[in-house]
Structure formats: structure tokens, C-alpha cells
Amino acid sequence: DQEWKADEESRSKSTLSYIFKEAEWILDRSVQAVKHNWKEKDRFDKIKDEIGVSLKEFSERNSKSMILKLLLVFAAILFFVRSLSMYFQQIIFKQIEEKVIMFIRNDFYGALLKKPLEFFHSHKLGEIISRAVNDVKMIRGMTLNSATNLLRNLLLVTVYVIMMVTVSVRMSFMTLFVVIPISVTVSLISSALKRRSRKVQQKFADITSIIQETIMNIRIVLSFAMGNYEKARFLKENRKFYKKSVHMVRASQLVTPFTEFMSIMITLVIIWYGGLLVLNPNNAMSAGKFSLFLVALLASLHPIKEIARVYSQINKGLAAAERVFEIIDEPVLLVDKGDAKSIDVFSDSIVFENMSFKYPSSDIVLRDINLTIKKGEAVAFVGPSGGGKSTMMDLLLRFYDPTSGSIKIDNVDMRDYKMDDIRNLMGMVTQEVILFDDTVTHNISYGRQDASKEDIVQAAEAANAHEFILELEDGYDTIIGERGVKLSGGQKQRIAIARAILKNPQILIFDEATSSLDGESEYQVQEAIYRLMKDRTTLIIAHRLSTIRNCSKIVVIDKGIIAEQGSHEELIEQDNLYKKLYSIQFRDFSENDNN
Ligand SMILES: Nc1ncnc2c1ncn2[C@@H]1O[C@H](COP(=O)(O)OP(=O)(O)O)[C@@H](O)[C@H]1O
Ligand SMILES: [Mg+2]
Incomplete structure (x- = not known):
């Protein structure tokens, strides 16, 4: 059942599990739909044949220009349908994303109510609120949309790699030598990004705490004429937040230009190496093969960049998810025993x-x-x-x-x-x-x-x-x-x-x-x-x-x-x-x- 229940005891708790749960549901639906359609296969075949026959008759009956017009209209309709389905796909994804966010927030609140009193002494209110609101929101960046994006691009890259290997194993190896250091660098940047993102989230919680504390104690602040002091305290922390944010942005904005530049470098190296092979008097490689390889390589660059971008985005989300699940997963030491006794009347x-x-x-x-x-x-x-x-x-x-x-x-x-x-x-x-x-x-x-x-x-x-x-x-x-x-x-x-x-x-x-x-x-x-x-x-x-x-x-x-x-x-x-x-x-x- 989709609804969250307050008394639902042990739910396995990781963002992935929330996403999987939703994805499973969708997969289930899809499989059922396919199964259902499979049963209707005969009918489809018949319809297909009928369409084929009518198309043939249609082309015999109409002029070429008419057919051209109709084809264009058909193309327009096709693209319209494509856009429409993209729209609905996005809606479904966003809906799942919002649902995951809602579940996580519900679980967070539910977990709070089970915490012992000590928890609220050892965590600042602003900190808790910031995690419940701000960090949960950050998790969005790593949900289904990113996952499907990653999957799609991985698939594309695989196809292009197979193409390249088929064309020339030697040049594929050559490419690999350049790609490996890039991947390592990107993953280093991403983990730095995760660390920095965590610090930004922490600073954000700190300034939330100051705002909350000042408002709660506003009588004291005003009566002691400490407005300027509190302001200075806030400006200082807010400046730290700004610095940490810039620090993070430096890492996150590094990913795209870096992969961009490195991919141009790969291309140049490959053109140089491939060019030598083509120009080689022994005819080590044909110009046609070389072009094919180049096309596959160039086509693979965009998905590779996308993977790097999404990967770093996911890392940012992971940093926030850690902060949220730290609270949800923190074990509660004060709980009822399994065989806890009831007591309705105090009698002695x-x-x-x-x-x-x-x-x-x-x-x-x-x-x-x-x-x-x-x-x-x-x-x-x-x-x-x-x-x-x-x-x-x-x-x-x-x-x-x-x-x-x-x-x-x-x-x-x-x-x-x-x-x-x-x-x-x-x-x-x-x-x-x-x-x-x-x-x-x-x-x-x-x-x-x-x-x-x-x-x-x-x-x-x-x-x-x-x-x-x-x-x-x-x-x-x-x-x-x-x-x-x-x-x-x-x-x-x-x-x-x-x-x-x-x-x-x-x-x-x-x-x-x-x-x-x-x-x-x-x-x-x-x-x-x-x-x-x-x-x-x-x-x-x-x-x-x-x-x-x-x-x-x-x-x-x-x-x-x-x-x-x-x-x-x-x-x-x-x-x-x-x-x-x-x-x-x-x-x-x-x-x-x-x-
Ligand atoms: N949440 C807490 N964490 C740590 N020490 C505490 C906490 N609450 C109270 N104390 C300490 O426990 C002692 C007893 O406090 P308390 O029970 O409030 O005393 P009383 O009610 O007799 O004035 C004090 O020394 C106080 O500083
Ligand atoms: Mg007391």
C-alpha cells in the first residue's frame, strides 16, 4: 500500500529503497501491460496486415505530392505524440520524486516523535528543521530522474563502445588510455563535491539555528539591546555559508568544463593517431573505417558528459541523504520491550x-x-x-x-x-x-x-x-x-x-x-x-x-x-x-x- 502509516515499524531505510519501491510498482504495471498485449498478439497481427493492405491501396490511389503532404502531416503528428509522451513521462517521474520526498519527510517526522527527550537536548531545533526541510529537498537531485538519465546514457555509451571496438580494437584501447584518467579525476571531483555539499548543508543549518534562536528569545535580545550583536553574529555565519557555497560551486562547476575539455583532447589524440594509421603507406586502416570510428567516438562524448554531470549531482544528493538518514536511522535506545506489560490502574x-x-x-x-x-x-x-x-x-x-x-x-x-x-x-x-x-x-x-x-x-x-x-x-x-x-x-x-x-x-x-x-x-x-x-x-x-x-x-x-x-x-x-x-x-x- 502506498500510504505511510505512523505505526509502520521497520521499513528498510535508504533513499534507494524508496525509489526501488516505486520503480517496482511501475515495472509491475509495465510487465502486466506487455503480458496483456501479448495475449492480443493475433489480433494485432491481423490489424497490422489490414493496415499494410490499406496503405498499398492508398499509395496506388493518390498522387506523389499528396503522399508527401500526408507524410509530413504524419511526421508532425508523430512529433506531437512524442512531445506529449515526454511530458507525461516527466510528470510521472516528478510525481514519483515528490512521493519519495513525502515518504522520507513522513519517516523523518515519525522518527522524531520516537526519539528520547535527550535527543532534543543534544540537537538544536534549527538543525533538526533544516534537515527535515532543506536536506530532504536536496535528495530530489538524486532520485529517479537522475537514475534513468544515468541508465539511458550508460546504454548509449555501451552501444558506441561496441561500435568502436568492432571498427578498431587498437584505437579503442588508445581511447581507453585517455578515458581512465578522466574517470578517476571526475570521481575525485565528485567525492570532493559530496564533502563540500555536506558542509554547505551544515552551515545552512547553523544559520537556521541562529534565526530560530533569536526569534525565540527576541524579548531578551531587545531588552539587552543586543540587536547589533546578534546581527553581527548572523552576518559572520552567513558569510561562512556563502564561502562554503562558493567552495562547493567551484567543484560542481568544474565537472562540465573538465569533461568538455578532456573530450576534445581525446578527439584530437584519436584524430592524430588514426590519421597516422590512415596515412600509413601500408594502409593500416581505411579512411572509411576511421570516419566510422570518429563518428562513434564523437557521438559517445555527449552521454559521457551527461554521466559525469549526473554522477556529481547524485553525490550532492547523497550528502544530504546522509544527513537525513542519520536522524531517521539513529537507534532509539528507549523502547518498549517486546513483551511489555500493560498497566491501567496504579494500585500499590x-x-x-x-x-x-x-x-x-x-x-x-x-x-x-x-x-x-x-x-x-x-x-x-x-x-x-x-x-x-x-x-x-x-x-x-x-x-x-x-x-x-x-x-x-x-x-x-x-x-x-x-x-x-x-x-x-x-x-x-x-x-x-x-x-x-x-x-x-x-x-x-x-x-x-x-x-x-x-x-x-x-x-x-x-x-x-x-x-x-x-x-x-x-x-x-x-x-x-x-x-x-x-x-x-x-x-x-x-x-x-x-x-x-x-x-x-x-x-x-x-x-x-x-x-x-x-x-x-x-x-x-x-x-x-x-x-x-x-x-x-x-x-x-x-x-x-x-x-x-x-x-x-x-x-x-x-x-x-x-x-x-x-x-x-x-x-x-x-x-x-x-x-x-x-x-x-x-x-x-x-x-x-x-x-
Ligand atoms: N538534560 C540534562 N543534561 C545534563 N545535565 C542535566 C540535564 N538536566 C539537568 N541536568 C543537571 O542535573 C542536575 C539536577 O538538575 P534538576 O533535576 O533540574 O535539579 P532541580 O530540579 O532539583 O533543580 C543539575 O546539576 C543539572 O545541571
Ligand atoms: Mg527543577
């Missing part, structure tokens, strides 16, 4: 067991974590920033796997469950709220496409968001997000909480969900959170300790280890880090009160 506990973790690019971040969270508990995570709290939550969502030890849910290692099941159990609200460029309704019902209007309103009410949503211009149909209405931090936060409420997850995670809010919004959001916590397992990372009074257990994370855990009263009694953090904040509060 989450247990971190001697769990340690480091990011691929970092030192150890969490060390020997042992922690049990019972179903229905509300647990707070506190501690200095950089301690590893957010990382623990990311591990719970299986954005990463532990480096050693394990995390068990209901006594089963998380890695044995289906990843989507785990993520369906959990709902996370973070400090940084991500809204899609869509209506309020769609933003709230993200992940619950089936939700009814009533469900959505109920969730918004529970999140203390309903009222301000009604005050927006189009209420629930207002477009918010990147290009839509801008919401305040507290409003965004409440939309995110409504989203979490609607998802109705069994395990709720708040990662500093209220730290960026002012007192009033924080109160509103906090109230929504408390409402949500009932009958659920809740993990709250809190910056302000005033917000975690309702938690039955407090875990203090410091420098990657659990420094303390217990109830508020127990930890105050222990008189350690928690007490210190608490009194610092308490002092802040009293100072604020005094002001």
Missing part, C-alpha cells in the same frame, strides 16, 4: 530502589535513591535547586532510564511496562507552561480528544480558570498560544492544571507549578491543586515551603541524594537542612511583613 506503590542516574553528558545526578511512595500519598520534594528533583520526575515519566538500580511501579520494574501506559497514568504540570497555538478548548482537551464540552468546562472550573476564560474575547474558542491571545503566567498555569484535571491521571506531578506566580494567582492555583489532590497520588516539587503543608511526607533532595525524609514536624525536630530552609523562608516572610 512507586519504589525507587538503589537508583542512581547520570545524563549522558553529565556527572552523576542522583545517587542511591531509596524511596517508597504509597498510593494515595501526597509527597513533597524540596531542596536547593540543581539537587535533582526535576530529574527524578523525568525518570518517573520514563524520559530516561536509571543508570543503575530501578524504579518499580506496583512491584514491577518500570522498564517492563509499555511506555505509553506509564505516561497515561501520570499527569505533570511544570513551571513552564506550554500552550499550543490553538483554542482554549483544544489546549485543555489535549490528550483527551474525546472530552465533551461539559467535561472541559468542569475541568476549567476546578482549575479556577472558568471565569477568566469567559472574559476572553471568544471565550473557550479564543486562540491562545504563540500567535494567539497572551495570557498571564497564572492564567496559563490554570489552563495547564485544567488540562491535567481533564486527563484525570492517577499520579499527579507538580514541578514548581506555582513558583512563578504572584500571591493572588498562587492562592488560586494552589486551591485548584488541593482540590485535585483528593483521591490521588501526588508528587509536589515546591520552591515555597508554605505550599506543601498538606503533604504527608516531605523528601529533601540535596546534591543528588535524599538528605532527609519525614513529616514537617519530624523534619523540624531533626533540625537539619529542612529546618534551615524553612527558617530562611520564614525569616523572609517576617521581613516582608515588616516592610
